[in-house]
Amino acid sequence: MVVAITVLAYVFIPYGYNNQFLLFNMMMYMALAQGLNIIYGYTGYLPFGYVGFFGAGAYGSALVIIYLHWSPFPAVLLGGLAAVLVGMLLIPLFRLSGAYFSIANLAAAEALYYIIANPHLASVTQGPYGISLPQVYDPNAAYWTMLAILVFALILSGLMRRSRFGLALGAIRENPVSAEMAGVNVVRSRAIAWLLSAFIAGVSGAAFGWYISVFYPETVFSLSITVFAIVFVLFGGSGTLLGPLVGTLVLYGAYNYIGISTPQYFQLTYGLLIILLVLFLPSGLTSLLRKRGIDVP
Amino acid sequence: MLRKLVLRVVLAAVATAVSLGAWASPSVIKIGTLYASSGYFSQASTRQYDGLKFWVRQINAKGGVYVKAFGKRIPVKLIAYNDQSSTMLAASLYNRLITQDRVHTLVADYGSVLTSVAVPLAQEHRIVLFDETGTSGKFFRPENRNRYIVLTGLPTSSQWPKVLAKFMHSKGIRRVAILYAANDWSGSQAKTLNQTLKQDGVDVVYFHSVPDSTTSYSTILHSIAEYKPEAVAEFGYSDNDIAFVQDYANSGLYFPMVFIPNPALHFEVVRKAVGNKALRYIYSYVAPPIIRYNREVTYGPTLNEFKAAYAKAGGKNVDLSTVAGFNTGLIIQKALATAPKFTQESIRDAIDKFSGKIFTLDGLFKVNRYGAQVGEFLPVGQVLPTKTGVALKAVFPSESAVAKAVYPAPRNK
Amino acid sequence: MNLLEYALLAGLFYGLYFALVGVGLNLIFGVMRIINLAHGDFLMLGAYGAFYLYHLLGWNPLWAIPIELVVFLLIGLPLYYLLVPRLQKSGDPEMLSFILFFGLSQVIEAAAVFVFSNNQRSIPASVFGGAPINIAGQVFPVSWIVSAAVGLAGIGLIYAYLYHSRPGRATRAIMAERSEAAATGISVNRISALAFGIGIAAAALAGIFSPFMIGAIEPSMGIGITVISFAIIVIGSLGNPIGTLLGGLIYGEALMLMQTYLASWSELLPYVLLILILLVRPTGLLERAVRSA
Structure with missing residues (x-):
C-alpha cells in the first residue's frame, strides 16, 4: 500500500510540478531515511557517519564510469557494492556500544572523505578537483533509477518488519544477551542489517552523483546529509515503515518551501526540533498514532 | 447556438493570445x-x-x-x-x-x-x-x-599564475617552494605554477598540499625553510592565507619572496585579519578594483x-x-x-x-568558443608601505606596474 | 634534527593547549555519561567573547579568562537543570543525550550566525606583545607559550578541584558509582550541575586562545573541535584530567610530526587515532569498558 502510493506519487507528480531535482532529493532522502531506519530503527545503532556510504557510492560509481567506461546502471550497483565494502571494513565498530559506535563511525566517514579528497590520490579519485560526468548525463534516467532504489528500500524495510529476521533484530535491540541465548546469531544478523543499510546509501549516492554529474568530495560527504536523514527518521518515528517517509515528506517539504525564503532559520529550527523531539517525543510522530491504538506499518 | 458562438469566440481569443505570446515581448x-x-x-x-x-x-x-x-x-x-x-x-x-x-x-x-x-x-x-x-x-x-x-x-x-612564473624567472629566482590547500581552485594554480616554472628551468624544491582546513602553518613553514627556497608561494582560501601569513610573521623565518593569492580578491579582509605589519612586502595577484x-x-x-x-x-x-x-x-x-x-x-x-x-x-x-575567459590576465602585485598604512600595488609586468617590486624583501620589516 | 626538535617542542605547546580543549568534555562525560556534542560550540562562543572584548573594548584576551569563567558557569548551571535530569530518566540516556546535544550544537551555531555573522574573525597574535621567544635554539610565537601555560594551569586547577576540595571529592564519587554516591547523601544533581558548568566554562576558556592555536573564529568551527576533543579524551582516560593531559600531548605531538613529515595527510590524524584507540585498546586506555556484545 505505502509502496504503491509512493510510486504513483513520484510517477505522476513530475507532470504537474517540474522541479525534478526537488522530487529527486525527496526520494533520495526517503531512501536514505529508510536505510538509516534499517540499522538504527531495528538495531539501535545510530551511524553518525552514514554519509560515508553515500559518498563511497557516488565515488565508486563515478570512477568506474570514468576509467572503465561502464554504463550508469551497473555503475550505480557497483556504487552500492563499494558502500558495502566500506561497511564490511567498519563491522569491527560494532564492538563499541551506543555513542562510541556513532562517533567512531563519524570519524570513519570523515577519514574516508579526507582520503578521497587528498591530492596525492588525484590520479585515482581526482582528489579535490571533483568529478565531472558529462558523458552519461541523463537526469531522467537517474530519476527513475532513484525511484527504483526507493521502492527497493521500502520493500526491504517492510519485509524486515514482518520477517523472522526483523524480529531477531528487535530482540537484539532490546537485549543482545538474551537474544543470543534464544538462538539468534547476534553478530551475523546485525552485520546483515548493516550491509543492507550501507547498500541503500551507496546506490543512493551513486544515483545522486549521476543525476547532478558534477560534484566535489565535500558535496557527497557533507555531514548535513546524515543530519537530514537522522532528523527525518526521528521525527517520523524509527522502527516503522511509514515514519521515515512521513518525516521526510513533512520536514524536507517544509525545508524547501519555507527554507527558500529564510533558510538561515532552518538550522535553528532543526536544532530546536531535535531537542524537543528527544525531550518530549523520542519515538516520533507515528508514536502519537500508536498511542491512540492505530496500527502503523 | 449561443453556446457554440461563445465557444468559438473563446477559442479564437485563446489562439490570438497564444500567437501574440510568441511575438510579444x-x-x-x-x-x-x-x-x-x-x-x-x-x-x-x-x-x-x-x-x-x-x-x-x-x-x-x-x-x-x-x-x-x-x-x-x-x-x-x-x-x-x-x-x-x-x-x-x-x-x-x-x-x-x-x-x-x-x-x-x-x-x-x-x-x-x-x-x-x-x-x-x-x-x-x-x-x-x-x-x-x-x-x-x-x-x-x-x-x-x-x-x-x-x-x-x-x-x-x-591561467592565473602564468605571469607570476614570469616574474619569478625575471628576478632570477632559482629555488621555489609551492604549498597549496587541497581544493580545485588552489590546486590548479599550484599545478600550473609548478609546470611553468619547471619549463623555465626554475627548481621547484618543495611542492606539497595541505588539507583545506589547515589553519596552523608554523611547523610546515619550518619544513619549507629546510629547503632554503628564495620564493614561497602558498595557494589557499582566505583563511589559509591569513593563517599562513600570520604564522610566517611570527615564525622568525625569512624568505626573500612570499606569495599568497587572496589579497587580490579581498584585500581588506586579509589586511584586517593579519594587520599591516605582517602583510608588508607580501606578493599577490592584482585584479580590479586594485588595478x-x-x-x-x-x-x-x-x-x-x-x-x-x-x-x-x-x-x-x-x-x-x-x-x-x-x-x-x-x-x-x-x-x-x-x-x-x-x-x-x-x-x-x-x-x-x-x-x-x-x-x-x-x-x-574575451571568451573562447567554450566560454572560457581568455582576455583578462592577472599581473603580480606587492603589498607596499604607504603613508597611511599598506597598499597592494601592481609591480609586474611593466605595462601594468605602478610601483617597483622590492625584491628581496627587507629582512627586518 | 633541527626540524624534529622544532616539531617536538611545538607539539608540547599544542598538547598542553589541546588538553584544555578536551578536559571539559571529559568532565561532563565522566560525571553524567553524556557526550556533549555542543562542546566545540561552547568553545566557539568563548572565542567570540574574547574577540569582542578585544575589538570593542580593547581588552587583552587574558582579561577574558575571569569574565568568561563566571559567565559560562552561569550559563551551564541552568542548562543542566533544563536538559539533563529529564534525559537521565529516559530509557537510553547515552544515545538520546548524544542526539539532543547535537541539536543544541545546531541551535548554537545557527544563533551564532545571526549574532556574529559569518565573517571570519581573529585576534592578532601580536596582542601578547614582543618578538618571538627563543627556546632551546628554536623560535616560537609568544601566543603559543601563553596558550600552553593557560592550558596547563587550567588542567592543574581542575585536578586540584577534583582531588582537594569537598565538591570535587563528591564529583569523583559520582563518577565511580552514581547510585552509591546518592545513597551516601551526596546531592547528585547539585554536584553534577557544577561539573557541567565547569566543563562548559573550560571549553570557553580554551576558546579564548583558539585564534592563536586553531585558526580564525567562525560559527561553524564547533563540530570539528568536538571530534578532536573526543579523540583526545578517548586517548587519555575518561574522568581523569591527567589522562586528558596525556591525550592532549599525544595528539599535539602526533599532529606536529605529521605536519612536518606528512603534511597533506595531517587532517586524517584525529579520526584515525580515534578509531584505532577505540578498536584496539578501548579498555586499556579508558577506565570503563565501552564495548558491548
Whole structure:
C-alpha cells in the first residue's frame, strides 16, 4: 500500500510540478531515511557517519564510469557494492556500544572523505578537483533509477518488519544477551542489517552523483546529509515503515518551501526540533498514532 | 447556438493570445541567481550579489535593459535565492530558477564549487549560464561541447599564475617552494605554477598540499625553510592565507619572496585579519578594483565612476567580487543589446560577436568558443608601505606596474 | 634534527593547549555519561567573547579568562537543570543525550550566525606583545607559550578541584558509582550541575586562545573541535584530567610530526587515532569498558 502510493506519487507528480531535482532529493532522502531506519530503527545503532556510504557510492560509481567506461546502471550497483565494502571494513565498530559506535563511525566517514579528497590520490579519485560526468548525463534516467532504489528500500524495510529476521533484530535491540541465548546469531544478523543499510546509501549516492554529474568530495560527504536523514527518521518515528517517509515528506517539504525564503532559520529550527523531539517525543510522530491504538506499518 | 458562438469566440481569443505570446515581448526580463548568506562562501558571494543588484538598480532607473530583439527597454527583475553555500541546496535552487521561475538569464553563484552544479543543468535546459567567478578549468573543456556557459570575469584558475612564473624567472629566482590547500581552485594554480616554472628551468624544491582546513602553518613553514627556497608561494582560501601569513610573521623565518593569492580578491579582509605589519612586502595577484581600468574602458562606467556611484548608493568597500557581479550585469546588457533574436542561442552567438571587442572596468572581455575567459590576465602585485598604512600595488609586468617590486624583501620589516 | 626538535617542542605547546580543549568534555562525560556534542560550540562562543572584548573594548584576551569563567558557569548551571535530569530518566540516556546535544550544537551555531555573522574573525597574535621567544635554539610565537601555560594551569586547577576540595571529592564519587554516591547523601544533581558548568566554562576558556592555536573564529568551527576533543579524551582516560593531559600531548605531538613529515595527510590524524584507540585498546586506555556484545 505505502509502496504503491509512493510510486504513483513520484510517477505522476513530475507532470504537474517540474522541479525534478526537488522530487529527486525527496526520494533520495526517503531512501536514505529508510536505510538509516534499517540499522538504527531495528538495531539501535545510530551511524553518525552514514554519509560515508553515500559518498563511497557516488565515488565508486563515478570512477568506474570514468576509467572503465561502464554504463550508469551497473555503475550505480557497483556504487552500492563499494558502500558495502566500506561497511564490511567498519563491522569491527560494532564492538563499541551506543555513542562510541556513532562517533567512531563519524570519524570513519570523515577519514574516508579526507582520503578521497587528498591530492596525492588525484590520479585515482581526482582528489579535490571533483568529478565531472558529462558523458552519461541523463537526469531522467537517474530519476527513475532513484525511484527504483526507493521502492527497493521500502520493500526491504517492510519485509524486515514482518520477517523472522526483523524480529531477531528487535530482540537484539532490546537485549543482545538474551537474544543470543534464544538462538539468534547476534553478530551475523546485525552485520546483515548493516550491509543492507550501507547498500541503500551507496546506490543512493551513486544515483545522486549521476543525476547532478558534477560534484566535489565535500558535496557527497557533507555531514548535513546524515543530519537530514537522522532528523527525518526521528521525527517520523524509527522502527516503522511509514515514519521515515512521513518525516521526510513533512520536514524536507517544509525545508524547501519555507527554507527558500529564510533558510538561515532552518538550522535553528532543526536544532530546536531535535531537542524537543528527544525531550518530549523520542519515538516520533507515528508514536502519537500508536498511542491512540492505530496500527502503523 | 449561443453556446457554440461563445465557444468559438473563446477559442479564437485563446489562439490570438497564444500567437501574440510568441511575438510579444515579456513585461520583465527575469534574471535568476543564487547567493550565500551563510557558510563558507558567504562573504564573497554576498559582495558579488551586491554588485549584480547594483547593476539591476541602475539599469532599471534608466527604464530597463535594452533588448534588441524587441527594439525597446524592458525592466529587469532579479530572482535570487539563498543557497547557504550548500551545493545540494544550490542544485535544487538552480533547478527551480530554470523550471519554475523560467528565468530568461541564469547567473551563477560565487566560485567554482557553487557554480559546478549549475553547469550541467544549464546545458541540459539550453540556457546560457553567466558564470561570474567559477574559474575551474573543467567547466570549459572542449569535450564537454558546452555552448551554454560564459565566464564573464576572471580567467580560468589554471591561467592565473602564468605571469607570476614570469616574474619569478625575471628576478632570477632559482629555488621555489609551492604549498597549496587541497581544493580545485588552489590546486590548479599550484599545478600550473609548478609546470611553468619547471619549463623555465626554475627548481621547484618543495611542492606539497595541505588539507583545506589547515589553519596552523608554523611547523610546515619550518619544513619549507629546510629547503632554503628564495620564493614561497602558498595557494589557499582566505583563511589559509591569513593563517599562513600570520604564522610566517611570527615564525622568525625569512624568505626573500612570499606569495599568497587572496589579497587580490579581498584585500581588506586579509589586511584586517593579519594587520599591516605582517602583510608588508607580501606578493599577490592584482585584479580590479586594485588595478584601475579607466582610460581603457569602452563599455560601461570606468572603475572610478563605478566606485563613486556605488559609494553614493550607500555601498561599502568595493572588492573584486563586487566588480565581478556588476561586470556580469554589463555583459548581459551588451548581449541583450546585440542579439537579434530573444533566444538563448542568439544571445550566446551575440557574445561571441562582441568577445574581444569590449573593455569593461573588469578588463578586456574575451571568451573562447567554450566560454572560457581568455582576455583578462592577472599581473603580480606587492603589498607596499604607504603613508597611511599598506597598499597592494601592481609591480609586474611593466605595462601594468605602478610601483617597483622590492625584491628581496627587507629582512627586518 | 633541527626540524624534529622544532616539531617536538611545538607539539608540547599544542598538547598542553589541546588538553584544555578536551578536559571539559571529559568532565561532563565522566560525571553524567553524556557526550556533549555542543562542546566545540561552547568553545566557539568563548572565542567570540574574547574577540569582542578585544575589538570593542580593547581588552587583552587574558582579561577574558575571569569574565568568561563566571559567565559560562552561569550559563551551564541552568542548562543542566533544563536538559539533563529529564534525559537521565529516559530509557537510553547515552544515545538520546548524544542526539539532543547535537541539536543544541545546531541551535548554537545557527544563533551564532545571526549574532556574529559569518565573517571570519581573529585576534592578532601580536596582542601578547614582543618578538618571538627563543627556546632551546628554536623560535616560537609568544601566543603559543601563553596558550600552553593557560592550558596547563587550567588542567592543574581542575585536578586540584577534583582531588582537594569537598565538591570535587563528591564529583569523583559520582563518577565511580552514581547510585552509591546518592545513597551516601551526596546531592547528585547539585554536584553534577557544577561539573557541567565547569566543563562548559573550560571549553570557553580554551576558546579564548583558539585564534592563536586553531585558526580564525567562525560559527561553524564547533563540530570539528568536538571530534578532536573526543579523540583526545578517548586517548587519555575518561574522568581523569591527567589522562586528558596525556591525550592532549599525544595528539599535539602526533599532529606536529605529521605536519612536518606528512603534511597533506595531517587532517586524517584525529579520526584515525580515534578509531584505532577505540578498536584496539578501548579498555586499556579508558577506565570503563565501552564495548558491548
